[in-house]
Amino acid sequence: MTDCDVAVIGYGPTGMTLAALLGQLGHKVIVLERYKGLYNLPRAACFDDETMRTFQKLGLVDGVSQGSVVQRDYDWVNAAGETLVELQYAEAAPAGWAAMYMMFQPDIEAVLDQHDKALPSVEVRQGVTVANVVQDGETVTLHAQGPDGEPTVVRAHFVVGADGGGGFMRRTFCPEVDDYGFQENWLVCDFQMRRIVKDLPMFRQVCDPVQPTSIVRIGPRHHRFSFMLNPGETVEEATDTSSVWSRVGKYLTKDDAELIRTANYVFRSRVVRQWRHGRVFLAGDAAHEMPPFLGQGMCSGMRDSHNLAWKLDLVLTGRADTTLLDTYQVEREPHVRFITEKAIELGRVQTLRDPVQARARDERMLARRRANQGPDKVKLPGLGGGLVVGSGDFFPQGRVRSQEKEGRFDDIVGAGWCIVTRDPKLFGTLTALRRRGWDALDGRFALIASSPAADGLEDLDAVYTKWFEAHTCSVAVVRPDWYVYGTGRDGEDLAWLLDQLAVSLWKRAA
Numbered sequence: 252m253t254d255c256d257v258a259v260i261g262y263g264p265t266g267m268t269l270a271a272l273l274g275q276l277g278h279k280v281i282v283l284e285r286y287k288g289l290y291n292l293p294r295a296a297c298f299d300d301e302t303m304r305t306f307q308k309l310g311l312v313d314g315v316s317q318g319s320v321v322q323r324d325y326d327w328v329n330a331a332g333e334t335l336v337e338l339q340y341a342e343a344a345p346a347g348w349a350a351m352y353m354m355f356q357p358d359i360e361a362v363l364d365q366h367d368k369a370l371p372s373v374e375v376r377q378g379v380t381v382a383n384v385v386q387d388g389e390t391v392t393l394h395a396q397g398p399d400g401e402p403t404v405v406r407a408h409f410v411v412g413a414d415g416g417g418g419f420m421r422r423t424f425c426p427e428v429d430d431y432g433f434q435e436n437w438l439v440c441d442f443q444m445r446r447i448v449k450d451l452p453m454f455r456q457v458c459d460p461v462q463p464t465s466i467v468r469i470g471p472r473h474h475r476f477s478f479m480l481n482p483g484e485t486v487e488e489a490t491d492t493s494s495v496w497s498r499v500g501k502y503l504t505k506d507d508a509e510l511i512r513t514a515n516y517v518f519r520s521r522v523v524r525q526w527r528h529g530r531v532f533l534a535g536d537a538a539h540e541m542p543p544f545l546g547q548g549m550c551s552g553m554r555d556s557h558n559l560a561w562k563l564d565l566v567l568t569g570r571a572d573t574t575l576l577d578t579y580q581v582e583r584e585p586h587v588r589f590i591t592e593k594a595i596e597l598g599r600v601q602t603l604r605d606p607v608q609a610r611a612r613d614e615r616m617l618a619r620r621r622a623n624q625g626p627d628k629v630k631l632p633g634l635g636g637g638l639v640v641g642s643g644d645f646f647p648q649g650r651v652r653s654q655e656k657e658g659r660f661d662d663i664v665g666a667g668w669c670i671v672t673r674d675p676k677l678f679g680t681l682t683a684l685r686r687r688g689w690d691a692l693d694g695r696f697a698l699i700a701s702s703p704a705a706d707g708l709e710d711l712d713a714v715y716t717k718w719f720e721a722h723t724c725s726v727a728v729v730r731p732d733w734y735v736y737g738t739g740r741d742g743e744d745l746a747w748l749l750d751q752l753a754v755s756l757w758k759r760a761a
């Protein structure tokens with residue numbers, strides 16, 4: 252039997268990210284993954300600015316950038332090829348990175364894998380299938396089968412099931428799911444490009460009621476075509492190579508690209524009812540599945556990992572009560588549900604099969620374009636509950652300049668809790684006791700300078716100045732996952748926020 256702080260089941264993006272974040276904090280983590288090697292085939296196609304900020308935290312931006320490309324636009328066309336929607340993605344989104352990256356998932360997972368395995372406190376055991384979980388008040392014991400069928404036992408303070416949608420952990424701990432009833436059968440065809448193909452759409456939804464199709468580049472060297480299957484179409488028919496080539500014939504020839512994979516996916520939308528069971532948590536697809544129309548499934552799993560990592564750290568190091576871990580589902584579930592519902596809404600509009608309804612949609616969207624009305628952009632919500640006072644908005648990242656260096660805020664200031672203010676007198680108002688409390692959380696301070704000549708960090712793109720103005724505050728207490736714990740106007744507000752935080756971290760179960 253091996254002991255560890257946290258055992259992670261599943262080495263997909265959720266498990267890999269969690270291991271990386273906990274390993275960065277020095278925790279002993281054992282990951283158990285049933286496959287002997289990496290899955291090595293793409294599923295997710297894109298990720299957002301917040302995900303890139305997480306890669307930044309892990310020091311993986313350079314590696315991840317090798318397997319991804321910034322995507323600036325996305326369009327929808329109808330069966331006649333008329334443009335229905337043209338969406339522009341920001342070059343600098345709130346998290347300080349581009350709003351949209353297209354990726355080749357195996358390249359990104361290879362970067363995470365190499366990183367995880369190099370962390371001294373992380374052990375990745377591949378070819379190990381977890382078959383039983385037993386917990387008492389203090390620990391959880393996992394019984395698994397190793398690569399040659401040998402039994403393996405791991406004991407952990409906490410276990411996170413990141414073993415995917417159909418995984419063992421969901422079946423064991425929470426078979427009750429809320430099913431939104433959205434279920435679509437798609438054929439996904441991935442190509443490795445041999446050469447640049449002129450006019451090949453980079454990110455397009457073809458809203459053709461006869462054959463709804465999505466075309467996306469997946470990273471710098473690959474492309475994906477996804478086709479919604481017709482009722483009655485069999486997987487054998489759909490995945491047959493010659494039928495795939497005839498479907499993509501309008502865009503690609505065999506001289507342009509090599510077909511590397513076809514897969515049949517049923518896109519579902521299900522959210523597990525209970526994400527925590529004592530010392531066991533579900534995360535990523537194990538806790539929720541959503542259709543990929545917003546490209547947020549993997550991003551959401553990584554958010555789960557980020558949310559869990561710093562909370563587990565506080566509990567494991569005796570700086571918070573285990574009740575803090577109850578805030579995990581409270582915070583993550585509404586966020587995931589919002590995205591799932593939006594993805595379904597979007598998917599339903601894009602994939603209308605009824606020609607009359609499809610024509611009405613086209614006319615509506617074409618009229619909007621003629622009236623110069625841009626498309627509605629989906630803005631992800633704040634947390635709204637859990638360990639926050641207020642709306643729990645996402646705190647942006649801008650470029651700043653200190654006396655010594657210039658760069659993105661997180662690189663200059665560092666990771667973890669942070670009090671960010673534009674009031675130079677504010678830190679001086681904190682009592683020694685509150686400062687000690689803040690130091691115990693490894694909290695940081697960042698002063699945003701009011702002008703380039705003043706003390707503090709120069710706000711190079713006015714990101715923070717605008718943010719404080721929009722939120723009518725002068726101080727923000729920001730959590731390690733960049734969601735805002737609370738905001739205030741002066742030292743008194745800050746003192747109150749820190750006292751509230753201390754109480755919340757030690758809210759013992761009644």
Ligand SMILES: Cc1cc2nc3c(=O)[nH]c(=O)nc-3n(C[C@H](O)[C@H](O)[C@H](O)COP(=O)(O)OP(=O)(O)OC[C@H]3O[C@@H](n4cnc5c(N)ncnc54)[C@H](O)[C@@H]3O)c2cc1C
Pocket residue numbers: 260261262263264265266283284285286290294295296297298379380381382413414415416418419420439516534535536537543545546547548549550551552
């Ligand atoms: C076609 C398609 C397109 C998508 N596009 C996007 C997109 O553009 N952007 C985005 O963010 N998301 C997208 N997604 C969703 C994304 O792929 C998933 O949300 C994400 O991969 C889930 O990661 P995970 O780590 O939670 O689970 P998984 O990747 O499923 O990993 C679970 C791991 O657990 C292991 N495991 C299972 N059972 C056991 C056991 N008993 N013991 C040990 N190990 C076990 C499995 O082998 C697996 O490696 C897409 C999905 C699909 C199918």
